[in-house]
Amino acid sequence: MAITVKFLSAFQDLTQGKKIFFVDQDRLSKILLDLERQIPGLKAKLLDQEGKIHPAYNVILIKGDIQQLCHDLDCKVEDGDELVIAPIVSGG
Amino acid sequence: MRGRMGGFLKGCGYDALVIEGRSDKPVYLRISEGSCQISDGGHLWGKDIQQTEKAILSDPKNKNMMVASIGVAGEKLVKYSNINCELQFFAGRTGAGAVMGSKNLKAIVLGGKRKTPVVDMKKVKNLLKEINTKIQTDGTCDTLSKYGTWNTTGPANLNGILPTKNFQITTFSEINKIDGDAMLNTIYAGKRTCPGCPIGCRRVVKGETPYSFSTEFGGPQYETVASLGSLILNGNPYVIGKANELCNLYGIDTISIGVTIAYVMECFEKGILTEKDLGFKLKWGDPEGIFKMIEMISLRKGLGDLLAEGVKKASQKIGKGSEQWAMHVKGMEVPMHDPRGKKGMGLAYASSFKGADHESSMHDEAYQRENALPELGFTVLMNRKQYDGKSALVKTLQEYWGVMADVATICKFPMIPPRPLKPGLLIELMNAVTGWNLTIKDFLTIGERIFNLARMFNVREGITRKDDQLPSRFEEVLKEGGSAGESYPKKELEKLLDEYYKLRGWTPDGIPTSETLKKLGLD
Numbered sequence: 001m002a003i004t005v006k007f008l009s010a011f012q013d014l015t016q017g018k019k020i021f022f023v024d025q026d027r028l029s030k031i032l033l034d035l036e037r038q039i040p041g042l043k044a045k046l047l048d049q050e051g052k053i054h055p056a057y058n059v060i061l062i063k064g065d066i067q068q069l070c071h072d073l074d075c076k077v078e079d080g081d082e083l084v085i086a087p088i089v090s091g092g
Numbered sequence: 093m094r095g096r097m098g099g100f101l102k103g104c105g106y107d108a109l110v111i112e113g114r115s116d117k118p119v120y121l122r123i124s125e126g127s128c129q130i131s132d133g134g135h136l137w138g139k140d141i142q143q144t145e146k147a148i149l150s151d152p153k154n155k156n157m158m159v160a161s162i163g164v165a166g167e168k169l170v171k172y173s174n175i176n177c178e179l180q181f182f183a184g185r186t187g188a189g190a191v192m193g194s195k196n197l198k199a200i201v202l203g204g205k206r207k208t209p210v211v212d213m214k215k216v217k218n219l220l221k222e223i224n225t226k227i228q229t230d231g232t233c234d235t236l237s238k239y240g241t242w243n244t245t246g247p248a249n250l251n252g253i254l255p256t257k258n259f260q261i262t263t264f265s266e267i268n269k270i271d272g273d274a275m276l277n278t279i280y281a282g283k284r285t286c287p288g289c290p291i292g293c294r295r296v297v298k299g300e301t302p303y304s305f306s307t308e309f310g311g312p313q314y315e316t317v318a319s320l321g322s323l324i325l326n327g328n329p330y331v332i333g334k335a336n337e338l339c340n341l342y343g344i345d346t347i348s349i350g351v352t353i354a355y356v357m358e359c360f361e362k363g364i365l366t367e368k369d370l371g372f373k374l375k376w377g378d379p380e381g382i383f384k385m386i387e388m389i390s391l392r393k394g395l396g397d398l399l400a401e402g403v404k405k406a407s408q409k410i411g412k413g414s415e416q417w418a419m420h421v422k423g424m425e426v427p428m429h430d431p432r433g434k435k436g437m438g439l440a441y442a443s444s445f446k447g448a449d450h451e452s453s454m455h456d457e458a459y460q461r462e463n464a465l466p467e468l469g470f471t472v473l474m475n476r477k478q479y480d481g482k483s484a485l486v487k488t489l490q491e492y493w494g495v496m497a498d499v500a501t502i503c504k505f506p507m508i509p510p511r512p513l514k515p516g517l518l519i520e521l522m523n524a525v526t527g528w529n530l531t532i533k534d535f536l537t538i539g540e541r542i543f544n545l546a547r548m549f550n551v552r553e554g555i556t557r558k559d560d561q562l563p564s565r566f567e568e569v570l571k572e573g574g575s576a577g578e579s580y581p582k583k584e585l586e587k588l589l590d591e592y593y594k595l596r597g598w599t600p601d602g603i604p605t606s607e608t609l610k611k612l613g614l615d
Contacts, residue, residue: 092314
């Protein structure tokens with residue numbers, strides 16, 4: 001099972017500029033645990049004090065041509081899916 | 093206008109400046125505490141904004157003063173020319189530069205140091221400390237601080253809302269060359285901040301030959317990266333930087349000129365305009381063509397004279413069906429958020445008294461979670477692609493964010509959910525400064541009154557429901573990207589307008605009723 005995680009204009013200080021990571025998990029909660037091992041400090045930034053996805057960021061699940069937001073850590077992923085972690089769009 | 097102009101004007105002892113009439117010859121206005129002079133500005137006429145500022149500030153009597161001026165585009169009454177302040181801050185959109193130009197007023201020079209009385213300074217300091225601490229520690233402004241508004245480019249492309257090829261598509265094949273990280277790795281040269289702000293969203297940029305541009309000007313923000321980038325299929329950040337600087341020097345709005353150039357490029361693509369009309373061939377993404385277009389429009393040279401009127405009037409004159417890809421609402425060019433992927437934004441564009449304005453209401457993405465703005469009653473998650481609930485959201489945010497942030501002259505960025513300047517804190521801060529006792533409801537009512545007053549101005553000028561519309565291109569279905577399958581059918585907009593007018597107390601034709609005006613004290 002291979003899940004691709006992409007960082008888009010987010011957490012580049014923590015990832016040291018690396019934008020793509022690979023994990024082998026089936027739920028967002030497990031993926032974040034895996035990512036935390038690769039990117040120490042990520043969870044503290046991506047999750048809020050209640051342990052939910054920080055409202056300043058979106059975790060977007062991409063299944064082929066279909067995109068959907070992960071609203072909680074229970075979000076299920078499947079082999080070949082892609083997750084993108086990005087700030088919310090807020091004008092400019 | 094962001095930056096220091098508001099503070100300087102207040103320092104002169106004024107809250108607002110109303111300039112009536114017109115001078116027979118070029119002048120500039122010099123205001124200090126207790127003094128207001130109209131001075132000869134003949135030596136400034138024809139100068140760009142940098143030359144103008146330098147000329148004014150080199151006069152010893154203007155030492156330590158602040159300059160707001162127009163460029164040549166404003167002098168030539170380009171309908172989307174702007175007013176700049178200190179080479180970095182712009183009152184863009186809606187052609188404020190042309191208004192100054194029409195009065196032969198080249199610049200306003202401000203130099204007051206009067207302190208603003210504050211009723212409860214201790215409370216103000218405590219509240220500011222609370223807000224600033226949250227901004228620096230709660231994580232909601234981190235990417236804005238690191239990338240500036242370039243934090244939006246990549247996500248907008250991912251979501252399929254990034255206007256590309258004159259809104260024909262909403263994802264850009266060269267996004268990796270102009271997204272936030274690409275800009276940091278190419279033209280980024282530092283950051284600036286407005287007075288007292290801990291975010292520092294303003295980028296400083298620098299480019300060398302062949303596309304040299306200086307750090308002295310305000311760098312391109314997201315809107316400009318898109319309007320002079322993806323919208324015209326330009327994937328070169330240095331070309332964006334150079335084009336941005338040219339627009340700044342001439343004093344012209346980067347959104348409107350990008351949309352105008354995109355319109356002309358599409359006219360070329362479809363054979364409606366040719367080399368004979370323009371004097372040169374114009375292809376999508378062509379750097380030299382982009383620079384020439386900015387000059388032609390700013391100086392009203394050749395076809396630029398017509399294009400300086402905006403895409404609405406230009407397309408009516410050029411015709412041949414080109415009105416269909418002239419992207420405007422009420423004559424103002426559409427900003428860089430495709431409403432097919434954010435439905436509330438579509439209603440906001442259509443119903444704004446200014447025309448298509450991305451700062452007049454809200455951004456749907458901020459409300460895709462529960463309890464986004466509970467103090468204003470928005471607790472239910474709303475998908476950016478849904479229509480339900482958007483009428484009430486747009487109306488309330490037009491008052492709270494669109495109007496009142498401008499009236500209170502507060503930056504809108506920290507007010508966007510989930511950022512920390514919440515309604516309660518903002519009003520507490522205002523009350524501590526003024527000694528008033530406003531509630532959130534009072535605050536919104538003031539916004540509603542202003543919004544209706546502006547609408548009545550528009551009604552007087554013949555604006556009704558027929559003008560609260562979106563360009564027909566948005567009825568086309570997007571075929572790819574994060575908003576694939578989405579369109580903005582006219583019937584859906586009409587449904588939203590019905591709901592929206594009812595909420596506002598307007599007639600089905602979009603005119604405030606006498607009862608509504610009476611309720612708001614505007615009768």
